[in-house]
Amino acid sequence: MKYGIAFKLGCLLALFGILVTGLTGYYSYSSSRSMLLKAVERDLLTAAQVLGRNLSSSIENISRDARLLADVASTRELQMVIDQGERVHAENDIATLFRSLLLVHPEYVQIRLISTAGHGLEQVRVDRDGEQLVQVDSSNLQEKGHYSYVFDTLRLPPGEVRLSPIVLNHEQGAHSGVGKPTLHVSTPVADRKGQVFALIVINIDLDQLFKQLQSDLPEQYQVYLANRWGDLLIHPDQQRTFGFDQGRRQFIQDEFPEVAQLLLNEKRASLVSRSVDKERNGNLVAAFVRLDINPKTAERFVLLGLGQPQKLVLEEASRLGQRIAQIVLLFSLLALTIAFIASRALTRPLKSMTEAVQLFSRERRIHELPPRRDELGVLARSFREMQEEILTHLEELTESRSALEHLARHDPLTGLPNRRVFFERLEHALANSRRSGKQLAVLFVDLDHFKQLNDNLGHSLGDHVLQAVANLLRSATRESDTVARLGGDEFVILFEVVEDPQHIVAILEKLHDRFQLSMLIDGHEVKVQASMGVSLFPRDGDDIEALVQQADRAMYAAKNAGRNTYAFNLSDTPS
Structure with missing residues (x-):
């Protein structure tokens, strides 16, 4: 053995100055990168909170519209009108008011007055059909008493508003609303004695609503919306949304695992997370807020998120890193040329041993190392013997622990929990x-x-x-x-x-x-x-x-x- 570990270590120490230069540059790059990411996280979280407040405000405005329509319908008291001409006139007045709201609010795709009589028969209905507004004639009005947004709303006192779960609209004859992510906002209509005789239902096109809310956001922001279980309702990839409607549920927590904390912990209101699905989305950084928009129902909250590709965030840091790398390369070139042979001879076996240690730690599998006759070879053989002994003990301990745990918690005869x-x-x-x-x-x-x-x-x-x-x-x-x-x-x-x-x-x-x-x-x-x-x-x-x-x-x-x-x-x- 011509050169031992001491000589190789001496060569490594000779490169200490180069390493200091490189580490200093790397620290500068990492610090700037980290600071930039923190700033973007704060901006995303602030934007998500603002978007959440705007969404809550929009839903409150829709609820006020529903109450207003209920008050108008209540004053008409259609259930008391016997004369057919008077009834048609009153229904046309209500339909005119429905049209006005649909013209002002492009996110409204349908407004209906549904009676408690006739199994929830629609009395007045105006739909959005492309660019046109269509008042459905009496022969095409449908019974809706079997829908939850009808029978649940009829249990509410006058003045209360029900927000339905967000679903895809599959109701037949819904014109532009068919197949759209829909939120039903409904409220009872009562007569002067307080008896409920009908309800107002406003169908909201969630895509259109979010287009309006996103209009002031930067183009690179991506919007996410999920229900209380984490089912994706809005996502940059529309094929992943409403999976529960197609028998293939997909959850926001699968893409952003930290979001599970918002679903499970009611005291947590917001967080910042990074995606794990890098192949599909690349590296994403996203901020999520929990919105308690419907606290009196099972669907009491939704999760709203804003995401941004991390590569866009780090473009400036990458340019700084390139300049730092050029400086480090300039000062290190001569030293690396002199020490190349020594460093290569030293780092190759160390790298192999490091990979072997990581493989053993990660997979409990022994990696074969090339045979050597120096001190590193002795160390590698000793390490292999130690790995084999550790594996033997681990297998024995695992078998014993598994058997004891099962025996302590299960009936040995039937296999049932004890x-x-x-x-x-x-x-x-x-x-x-x-x-x-x-x-x-x-x-x-x-x-x-x-x-x-x-x-x-x-x-x-x-x-x-x-x-x-x-x-x-x-x-x-x-x-x-x-x-x-x-x-x-x-x-x-x-x-x-x-x-x-x-x-x-x-x-x-x-x-x-x-x-x-x-x-x-x-x-x-x-x-x-x-x-x-x-x-x-x-x-x-x-x-x-x-x-x-x-x-x-x-x-x-x-x-x-x-x-x-x-x-x-x-x-x-x-x-």
Whole structure:
């Protein structure tokens, strides 16, 4: 060995001055780049907040228009007009007012007066059809009572305004509104006695509304809009919007992961994020704000964002970086020429070892290094031995930990979550239900005469019966429900979100029907039946102990009623 590591290290130290020059230049470039990015982030966030305020203001103006139209329709009291001529005259006056608003507001594509009678029959309707405004004649008016923007609005008191979820308009005969991103703004119309007899509905073309709001923004700004789940409603690539309408949901948080914080954290109002989809969009920097435009409904907020390509932001920094690179290159050229052979001999093996370390750290895979006979070769061989030993220990630890974790949280016979996991999930579900105000249910299942079956047919077959019951319970419930075994022949099911208690009744009936069928187990036809009891939050209790106790009592009520049935609690009559 002619040259050792000490000589190579000496050559590296000789290049120290060059490295200082390069690092100084790089620091200057990085600092200017970072400062520029921060400034652009602040500008984007400010612009997004201003755009959000403008959007909220526009929606408030639309709501005022809807209230104004409702007041006009209320004064006409069409439901009291018997004379057909007077009714036509009044409807034409209202249609004229609709036309005036459509002329003033290009973002309005349709305004309707819908009656509560005739299954929500349209009384007056004016549509935008290209450049023309069309008043739909009475023979083409449609019943709209089955649409949520009708029946939900009719539940509101006069003066309240409902904003619908933003969807693609698929209503037949909507002229220019068909296939457009649409927001329905609706409000009830009441007579002098306060009785609601109709509603006003204004259809908003969201694309046109945002074109107006974007008119003062720089051309390079890209607008994003998403609903409370993150579904893309407005996006530079229109093919990615309204995926839920086509069975292929696409989310804003997939492109900007940090946006998930705005969806989940109600205290967070804004943030700046960068895109991860570089192949499709390039590097993007974007600012997002959360707009609480409809706080009284499930669609209580939307996410509004403005993005800008990072390459446009960094053009000035790139020019500065080029000048810095020229200076560094000028001062480093002579030194690099002298030290080329030494630096190359030193950096090549170090680079290989660095890549091997990174590969091992990232993928836990050992990278073969070229054989060497110097100190670096000894280090490489020692490092490989260490990697092999670490991998062996990691595999043993992973296997042991996985086995212990599964054993601690699952029933070894049925594979279901055990008592501990069930109570953890019930506690978490209770916390969510208290916040959301929604119901949850606990179903207690106890097999009838299982001890006799176990004694008569043997414990082995009894174990197979428990496994079959576990599969039966899993197959009759949803993926979001938790089926667990508490011990013996006792099972329990947690329904985290109960929109309607009748859904639980349907599940109970389905389970009851399946327990009436015989099971073929190890060549034996076995009939297994069960008694079931249900408790509901908050009706039967507001804590874990109360809910489980009520479900248990309901199950015993079912047993006392003759077994092979179910009950909700001790006050209910078994079904």
